[in-house]
Amino acid sequence: MEKGKRHVSLKDLANEIGVSISTVSRALNNHPDISPEVTRKIQQLAAARNYTPNPLAMGLLKQATRMIGVIVPDLVTHFYSSIISGIEQVAEEKGYYILIASSNETLQKEIKAVNNLLKTRVEGLIVCLSQETRSYEHFDRLIQNQIPLVFFDRVCRMGEVPTVVVDNEDAAQKITRHFYRNGFRRIGYIAGPDHLSISQERTRGYLSGLKSCGLEFRPELLEKCNLSSNDAIEATGRLLSLPEPPDAIFGINDTIAFAAMKEIKSRGLRIPEDVALVGFTDEFHSTVVDPALTSITHPTFEMGQEAARLFFKRIENPEAKPDQVVLNTKLVVRKSSVK
Amino acid sequence: MEKGKRHVSLKDLANEIGVSISTVSRALNNHPDISPEVTRKIQQLAAARNYTPNPLAMGLLKQATRMIGVIVPDLVTHFYSSIISGIEQVAEEKGYYILIASSNETLQKEIKAVNNLLKTRVEGLIVCLSQETRSYEHFDRLIQNQIPLVFFDRVCRMGEVPTVVVDNEDAAQKITRHFYRNGFRRIGYIAGPDHLSISQERTRGYLSGLKSCGLEFRPELLEKCNLSSNDAIEATGRLLSLPEPPDAIFGINDTIAFAAMKEIKSRGLRIPEDVALVGFTDEFHSTVVDPALTSITHPTFEMGQEAARLFFKRIENPEAKPDQVVLNTKLVVRKSSVK
DNA sequence: AACCTTTGCGCAAACCTTTGCACTATTTTG
DNA sequence: CAAAATAGTGCAAAGGTTTGCGCAAAGGTT
Numbered sequence: 001m002e003k004g005k006r007h008v009s010l011k012d013l014a015n016e017i018g019v020s021i022s023t024v025s026r027a028l029n030n031h032p033d034i035s036p037e038v039t040r041k042i043q044q045l046a047a048a049r050n051y052t053p054n055p056l057a058m059g060l061l062k063q064a065t066r067m068i069g070v071i072v073p074d075l076v077t078h079f080y081s082s083i084i085s086g087i088e089q090v091a092e093e094k095g096y097y098i099l100i101a102s103s104n105e106t107l108q109k110e111i112k113a114v115n116n117l118l119k120t121r122v123e124g125l126i127v128c129l130s131q132e133t134r135s136y137e138h139f140d141r142l143i144q145n146q147i148p149l150v151f152f153d154r155v156c157r158m159g160e161v162p163t164v165v166v167d168n169e170d171a172a173q174k175i176t177r178h179f180y181r182n183g184f185r186r187i188g189y190i191a192g193p194d195h196l197s198i199s200q201e202r203t204r205g206y207l208s209g210l211k212s213c214g215l216e217f218r219p220e221l222l223e224k225c226n227l228s229s230n231d232a233i234e235a236t237g238r239l240l241s242l243p244e245p246p247d248a249i250f251g252i253n254d255t256i257a258f259a260a261m262k263e264i265k266s267r268g269l270r271i272p273e274d275v276a277l278v279g280f281t282d283e284f285h286s287t288v289v290d291p292a293l294t295s296i297t298h299p300t301f302e303m304g305q306e307a308a309r310l311f312f313k314r315i316e317n318p319e320a321k322p323d324q325v326v327l328n329t330k331l332v333v334r335k336s337s338v339k
Numbered sequence: 340m341e342k343g344k345r346h347v348s349l350k351d352l353a354n355e356i357g358v359s360i361s362t363v364s365r366a367l368n369n370h371p372d373i374s375p376e377v378t379r380k381i382q383q384l385a386a387a388r389n390y391t392p393n394p395l396a397m398g399l400l401k402q403a404t405r406m407i408g409v410i411v412p413d414l415v416t417h418f419y420s421s422i423i424s425g426i427e428q429v430a431e432e433k434g435y436y437i438l439i440a441s442s443n444e445t446l447q448k449e450i451k452a453v454n455n456l457l458k459t460r461v462e463g464l465i466v467c468l469s470q471e472t473r474s475y476e477h478f479d480r481l482i483q484n485q486i487p488l489v490f491f492d493r494v495c496r497m498g499e500v501p502t503v504v505v506d507n508e509d510a511a512q513k514i515t516r517h518f519y520r521n522g523f524r525r526i527g528y529i530a531g532p533d534h535l536s537i538s539q540e541r542t543r544g545y546l547s548g549l550k551s552c553g554l555e556f557r558p559e560l561l562e563k564c565n566l567s568s569n570d571a572i573e574a575t576g577r578l579l580s581l582p583e584p585p586d587a588i589f590g591i592n593d594t595i596a597f598a599a600m601k602e603i604k605s606r607g608l609r610i611p612e613d614v615a616l617v618g619f620t621d622e623f624h625s626t627v628v629d630p631a632l633t634s635i636t637h638p639t640f641e642m643g644q645e646a647a648r649l650f651f652k653r654i655e656n657p658e659a660k661p662d663q664v665v666l667n668t669k670l671v672v673r674k675s676s677v678k
Numbered sequence: 679a680a681c682c683t684t685t686g687c688g689c690a691a692a693c694c695t696t697t698g699c700a701c702t703a704t705t706t707t708g
Numbered sequence: 709c710a711a712a713a714t715a716g717t718g719c720a721a722a723g724g725t726t727t728g729c730g731c732a733a734a735g736g737t738t
Contacts, residue, residue, distance in 0.1 A: 006484055007460070009724055020688045025726060033686060052458045056404065057724035059395040060693040075427070081420045085441065088414070097438055097459060102424065119391045120436060121346070145345055258627050265629065288597045288628055290604060348694060359718045364696060374716060396694035399723045 008049045017045060059121070068098045068311060069117030071127045073105045073154075078282050079300055080128070083152065086304020087126060094312060096123075103130040111138045123315065124148030126307050129156060134195065148314040152307045154197065162310040162322040164303055168198050171296045171329040172205025172250070173212070175278050178294070178331055179248040180213040182338055184276055188221040188239045188246030190232060190256050202252055202280075221246055225256065232259035240267055240275070248276040248337070257281055257293060261336075276337040283332070291335035299327050347388045356384060398460070407437045407650060408456030410466045412444045412493075417621045418639055419467070422491065425643020426465060433651060435462075442469040450477045462654065463487030465646050468495060473534070487653040491646045493536065501649040501661040503642055507537050510635045510668040511544025511589070512551070514617050517633070517670055518587040519552040521677055523615055527560040527578045527585030529571060529595050541591055541619075560585055564595065571598035579606055579614070587615040587676070596620055596632060600675075615676040622671070630674035638666050 010028075014021045019038065027034045027042035028051075034042075059065045068091055072080040084100060091098050099122055101113035110130045115138075117125060124147050127139075136156050142149045143160055155163040172189075179187050189206045192199035203222070210217050223239055225231035232255060239246055240263070249264075251257035257279025264275050271277050271291055279286070279295045286293040306325050313320065349367075353360045358377065366373045366381035367390075373381075398404045407430055411419040423439060430437050438461055440452035449469045454477075456464060463486050466478075475495050481488045482499055494502040511528075518526045528545045531538035542561070549556050562578055564570035571594060578585055579602070588603075590596035596618025603614050610616050610630055618625070618634040625632040645664050652659065 006486065007724095010726095011724075021725080022689080022727080023687060025724095026687090029726085031727095035686060038686085054399075054724050055459050056395045056398040057693085058726085060393070060399065060723095061725055063693070065395065075424050076417055076420045078415055078417070081415045085414050088439075088441070099436055100427075100439060102427070120394055147345060262629075285624070285627060288624060290601075290629055349696095350694075360695080361697080361719080362717060365717090368696085370697095372716060377716085393694050396723090397696085399693095400695055402723075 007054065008051050009054065010051075013042065013045055013049065013051060016049075017042060065121045065123060066096045067120070067122045068096055068308075069113075069120075069122035069125045070098050070100050071103055071110060071113045071117070071125060072100070073103050073128060073130050075100070075102050078284065079298065082282075082300035083128075083304035083307070086301040086306075087308045088304070089301075090305050090308035090312070098126075103133075105131045107132040107135075114138050114142075118142075118147075124150075124311060126150045126152065126311055128152050129154040131196070146318055148311055148318070150307050150311045150314065152303055158324060160322060162314060162324070164306045164310060164325040164327065166298055166303070166327045166329050168201035168329075169205035169208065171280070171331075172202040173209035174205075174329070174331045175250050175296060176206055176209025177213060178278065178333065178337065179250070179276060180209075180215065182276070184248035184337075185215065186218070186221065186244065186246045186248070187215065188223065188249040190223045190225060190235045190239070190249065190251045190260065192225065192227050192252045192256075194224075199252060206250070227253065227255055229255050229259045232256040233263045236260040236263040240264065240269070246275065248272075248278070251277070251279045254279065254281040254285060257295065258285070258289065261289060261293070271336050272339055276339075278331075278337050286332070286334060294334045294337035295332060296329045297332055298329060303327055346393065347390050348393065349390075352381065352384055352388065352390060355388075356381060404460045404462055405435045406459070406461045407435055407647075408452075408459075408461035408464045409437050409439050410442055410449060410452045410456070410464065411439070412442055412467060412469050414439070414441050417623065418637065421621075421639035422467075422643035422646070425640040425645075426647045427643070428640075429644050429647035429651070437465075442472075444470045446471040446474075453477045453481075457481075457486075463489075463650060465489045465491065465650055467491050468493040470535070485657055487650055487657070489646050489650045489653065491642055497663060499661060501653060501663070503645045503649060503664040503666065505637055505642070505666045505668050507540035507668075508544035508547065510619070510670075511541040512548035513544075513668070513670045514589050514635060515545055515548025515554075516552060517617065517672065517676065518589070518615060519548075519554065521615070523587035524554065525557075525560065525583065525585045525587070526554065527562070527588040529562045529564060529574045529578070529588065529590045529599065531564065531566050531591050531595075533563075538591060545589070566592065566594055568594050568598045571595040572602045575599040575602040579603065579608070585614065587611075587617070590616070590618045593618065593620040593624060596634065597624070597628065600628060600632070610675050611678055615678070617670075617676050625671070625673060633673045633676035634671055635668045636671055637668055642666055 010021045010024045014024045023034060024042050027039040028046055070084060070087055074080060088098055099117060101117060103110035103113055107130055110133055139157060149161050151161055151163045153165060155165055176187055191203050207217055220242055223235040225235040239249060249260055251260045261277060264271055269275050279293055281295045283297055286295045310323055349360045349363045353363045362373060363381050366378040367385055409423060409426055413419060427437055438456060440456060442449035442452055446469055449472055478488060488500050490500055490502045492504060494504060515526055530542050546556055559581055562574040564574040578588060588599055590599050600616060603610055608614050618632055620634045622636055625634045649662055
C-alpha cells in the first residue's frame with residue numbers, strides 16, 4: 001500500500017484490472033450486465049485491497065450522509081448517556097452514525113449545535129431541549145424544510161414533531177399511591193420550577209394521586225425549588241419544620257432526593273421510620289445510598305431506541321402524522337419507603 | 340426555498356446572480372481577483388440564502404473529513420462520558436466533530452468499531468481499550484498506514500502511539516499514606532484482576548506506599564476480586580473476618596468501594612471509626628453516600644482534552660515521537676477516612 | 679444474407695467545491 | 709500607436725460513486 005494513500009478507490013481497482021470504473025462499480029453491486037468472470041475477479045481484488053466505498057462520495061451523490069445529529073443538555077449524566085446508547089444501537093442497525101452535541105443546558109449552545117449539525121449535513125436531529133429553552137424558532141426552520149426532527153423527554157411543538165416522553169403524571173401518581181398503601185398519610189412533595197413541563201406533569205400526578213387515595217391536598221406539603229442541591233435542602237428543611245411535618249416525601253429528581261436524604265438524616269430522623277422517601281433517579285445511585293432509595297426509574301435505553309425509531313419512520317415517510325410516544329416508568333421499591 | 344432542496348450550493352448562487360461557480364467561490368473566499376462590487380453582491384446573497392459550504396464536497400476535495408473516531412468501553416459511566424466531553428471541547432475548537440462508538444468492553448465490538456469508523460473516513464482514532472482486549476492487530480493497521488491514533492487510560496503499543504494515563508501508582512501511594520497519617524496501621528486493599536494494567540499499577544503503589552510509611556506488607560490484607568459487586572462483597576467479608584481485621588480498606592474502583600461500604604455497614608461496623616474506607620471514584624457518587632467517601636478522582640475532563648491535543652499534534656506532525664502524558668490524580672478527603 | 683436482439687462493457691453527467699490556467703477587455707507603457 | 713501588463717472572469721479538472729445511454733460484437737431469426 002502506498003504511503004499517504006489511505007483508501008483504495010474504484011479507479012485504483014479499475015486501473016489494476018484494466019476495466020472502466022463503471023464496470024468495477026457494477027461488478028461490486030452485482031449488476032447482471034457484468035459477466036460472471038469479470039465480476040468475480042473484481043470482487044476478489046476489492047476484497048484483497050480492502051476496498052470500502054467512500055461515504056463522502058456517496059453522500060454527495062445520494063444527498064444523504066447517513067448521519068443523525070443528537071443534542072442533549074449534557075453528556076455526563078447517566079440519563080442522557082444511556083439514552084444515547086439506545087439511539088446508537090438502533091442507528092447502527094440501520095447503518096447510520098450519530099453526531100453528538102451538548103447544549104450544556106443553555107439556549108445559546110443549543111442554537112449553535114443545531115446550526116453546526118446542519119452544516120455537517122446530518123439527515124436530521126434528535127433533541128432534548130435545554131433547561132433554558134423557551135423559544136423554538138431554531139427548530140421551526142427544520143420543520144419548514146422538512147428536515148427530520150424528533151424530541152425526547154423535554155419536548156415542544158407537539159403535533160408537528162414526533163416526541164417520546166415518559167408518563168410523568170402516572171409516575172407521580174404511582175409514588176403517591178405507593179406511599180398510601182404503605183400507611184403514609186401526610187405526603188410531601190418537592191417540585192421543580194413551574195416552566196418545566198416535567199415538573200407540571202408530576203405535580204398533576206401528585207394531586208390526582210392524593211385524590212384517588214381519598215387524601216386531602218395540603219398546600220404546605222408542596223414545596224418548590226430550583227433544581228439545585230442547596231435549594232432542595234432548604235425546601236426539605238421547611239417541610240420538616242412544619243407543625244405537622246410530612247411522614248413521606250417525594251423528590252422530583254436525583255439531586256433533590258439525595259439532598260432531602262441528607263437533610264432528613266442530619267436532623268436525626270430515620271428513613272423510613274420517621275420520614276419515608278422516594279425519588280426519580282437511576283438504578284445505580286439509588287442502590288448506593290443507605291437506605292437504598294425507592295425510586296421511579298426511566299426506561300432510558302428504550303427511550304433512546306424509540307426516539308431513533310421515530311426518526312427513521314420520519315425519514316421513510318416524511319408526510320405521516322408525527323407520533324407521540326409515551327413510555328411507562330417503573331417504581332422500584334427499596335428500603336426507603338417501606339416500614 | 341424549494342421543498343426537498345435543503346441546502347443551497349455555489350451553483351444556485353451562481354445561477355441566481357449570473358456569474359460562474361468559480362467566481363462565487365472566489366468571492367466568498369475574498370479572493371482579490373474578484374471585483375469589490377461583485378464580491379459584495381455575492382456575499383450578500385450567500386448570507387441571505389444561508390449558504391454553508393458542503394463538507395462532503397470539501398472532504399472529497401481535501402481528503403479530510405474533520406472527524407475523529409472515539410472508541411470507549413461504554414458510554415454510560417461518568418468516567419467515559421466526562422472524558423468524551425473533554426475530547427469534544429478541544430475538537431470543537433479546532434472545528435472537528437467526533438464520532439463515538441462503544442466497544443461494550445468486548446474485543447469483537449472494538450474491532451468492528453475500528454473498521455466502521457475507518458469506513459467513514461475519520462481522520463484518526465482516540466481509543467480506550469476494552470477490558471477483553473489483549474491482542475492489538477486491529478490497531479497495527481492504523482499505525483502502519485500512519486493514521487493518527489491516541490490511547491487513553493487503558494493503553495498499548497506505548498512508544499509507537501501517543502498515550503494519556505493517570506499515575507495509578509502514585510494515586511495508590513497517596514491513599515496508603517493518607518491512611519497512615521490519619522493513624523491507620525492495618526491497611527487492606529481490594530485489587531482487581533491481574534491482567535489489568537491499572538490493577539497492577541495500583542498494587543505497586545499500595546506496596547510502595549506501605550514501605551514508605553515503614554509498614555510491613557501483610558499478604559492477608561491484599562484481596563483480589565473480579566470487578567463485580569458480589570465478588571467485592573465477599574472479598575470485604577474475608578478481610579473483616581480475619582483474626583486481625585484491617586482498620587482501613589482501599590477499594591480499587593466505584594463498584595468495589597460501595598460494595599465494601601455495604602458489607603462493612605451490614606456487619607454493624609462504623610465508618611471510619613471501626614474501618615476507614617477510600618475508593619477510586621467520581622465526585623457525585625462519593626458525596627451521595629453516607630458517610631461521604633474519601634476518594635481518588637480522575638481528572639477525566641482534562642484527560643479527554645489532553646487526548647484530543649495529542650491527536651491534533653499527531654495530525655499536524657505525524658513524524659514526531661509520540662508523547663506519553665501522565666496526569667495526576669487528586670485525593671479528595673471526606674468523612675470516610677478521617678476519625 | 680440481411681436484420682434484430684442480446685451480452686458486456688465504456689462514456690459522461692451529476693453531486694459540490696477549489697484552483698491552475700486561459701481568455702477578454704481594459705489600462706498602462708515604451 | 710502598437711505592444712505589453714493588468715484586472716476580472718470562466719473553463720475544466722480533481723476528488724469517488726452511481727447510472728442512463730450508447731456502442732460494438734456476438735448470437736439468433738427469417
